[in-house]
Amino acid sequence: MPLRLTALAAALMLAGSVHAADRIKVGFVSTLSGPGAGLGVDIRDGFNLAIKQLDGKLGGLPAEVIVADDQQNPDIAKQTADKFLKKDKVDFMTGIVFSNIMLAVGPTVFENHTFYISANAGPSQYAGEQCNPFFFNVAWQNDNLHEAVGKYVQDKGFRNVVIVTPNYPGGKDAVSGFKRYYKGKIAEEVYTKLGQLDYAAELAQIRAIKPDALFFFLPGGMGINFVKQFVAAGLSRDTQLFAPGFSADEDVIKAVGAPMMGMFNSSHWAHDMDNAENKRFVADFQKEYGRMPSLYASQGYDAALMIDGAVRDVKGKVEDKAALQRALEAKHFKSVRGDFRFNSNHYPVQNYYLRVVGRDAGGRITNRMMGTIFTNHADAYVSACRMK
């Protein structure tokens, strides 16, 4: 009883005044099982690596990260988010991979006035009309990497393209992004089920169309199976594959191997980018996990650094939401992708690069940076955003 009274007294004394938290709680809900698991695992490992480098702290306060698997199911993700917000009372949320899940969870998080730092999902909805002060995307807007590929395919003179993408919000953003810069003929838009693994029927259809280029956006296990089956069907002889960095990063390369060679892809980050932060990140990630980091891992890492910088800026007073929002917008951290800034819709304005899969000096198959496609590129939805 005396203890309870003390606690009550302490609570009464503190009520109404903004005080510094004694630790920072982060609710990390992500896809950690099933064909999309590779993405969530990479984001989680990148996020944890940053916290480890920061001696288990975020903004100088002890960090507590609660990890949960959404099984790529919006309902499970929503229940988990509810628990994080109401029971665990987390200070930040992050981790969601897929945009359909992000759109299902978002309203709950925003109503609770908790900041969501997206390390992946960047739906067009939250960049435009439904933009929200409590939503930040540290990676990109969904369309961006596809826009970069569209621009490259356009510039290279391909004029008969087939698009393959899953039928979900991220897939639709991919198609609109690609078409924003590619102006040639689109022979067919193939929409598959999210999570589909056997592409025999679609590949037969593509063979009949004979496109000169194929643009596909199939994250995780979907892309691994698609590339393998595309090569097995003998389609790589007539059709050049193009993809955003998601479908041509370390997870896919490791699984597919040599057939990936020569594939051009776009990214906002590359493991061979020449800056001190990136070199440290890539070296430490390999030491910690025994594999190369992917762009997802870099995004998870940046999300942790972003929270760290903002908490430090507000001196741990995370209850002062307005100050915290200003600190997050100010972006006081050094990203492994080099410098970027946040737009008024809380999405990045940054460069997008061209990479190609090939052998490095050590004979290992990996991505190599080729050049810049867009400089200081903003998303197409920011004008529709009225941030309240």
Added chain:
Amino acid sequence: MTQLVFEQALNGLQFGLMLFLLAAGLTLVFGIMDCINLAHGSLYMVGAYFVAAAAQVADSFWIGLGAGVAGAAALGLVLELSLFRQLYRRDHLSQVLATFGLILIANEAVRTIWGAQPLLLNPPEALSGPLEIGGFFYPAYRLVIIAFGVAVAGLLYLLVAKSRVGMWVRAGAANRELTEALGVDVQRLFTAVFVLGAALCALAGGLLGPLLAVQVGMGESVLILAFVVIIIGGIGSIRGALVGSLIVGTVDTLGRALLPTLLRVALPADAAATLGPALASIMIYLLMAGILFFRPQGLFPARA
């Protein structure tokens, strides 16, 4: 155009034959032992994991496939002796509850042993490309799957239709009590059939592993299709399972390939893509409903 039709027909055949491997075991267990085995899909999953794990250790797909199938058969033997033997005499509700429990146990066990992420299983290097026959291309590995399916179907036909054991199996499916009365050791027959079913599950799981993904929960979706197949074909009939599998495989593939294209005439691409597969899977269930209405025993009923 010929290439497209031919390729899609082969795709339907490949999918149908793999469904047949699953449906064959399910229909025998259901038909002969009158036992609903919901965990049949779990045997498919565990079999695929056995194949993938063995292939990684042996660094050879074929050795992995052999070892995985043998492992799943052994697991089937243990399950039959320990659990299913107790279930034959119980009613269907007990069977459903017990085997549903098995699904949960199997999923958690696999998650604990191999982790939540899918295992990678690659086809043999020599089969990773396409095969060209007179300007016609088809993935070599899928042809091998078709060959396996046809061979297994042929062997099962010989076993069930021509051998003495097959005669007992057919007799058991048609009238269990009379078969027992005639002195057939039905208990051993049941064990053999169950083990065969488990081995076929693992064969399907191992062969499909490189095309799909070896992951937790892979058995549940395919189990539903396998049940549809045996309802269409007639419970307890191998011939019915084969015909049912090919019908479901073809309808699914053609639905996925043709419906979106046809719908595109009237609808935008993404709406057509949403509607197409939904309609294709509805077609399978419509087909099943039609069969249940006009021929409740299925196309080839075992109990005539």
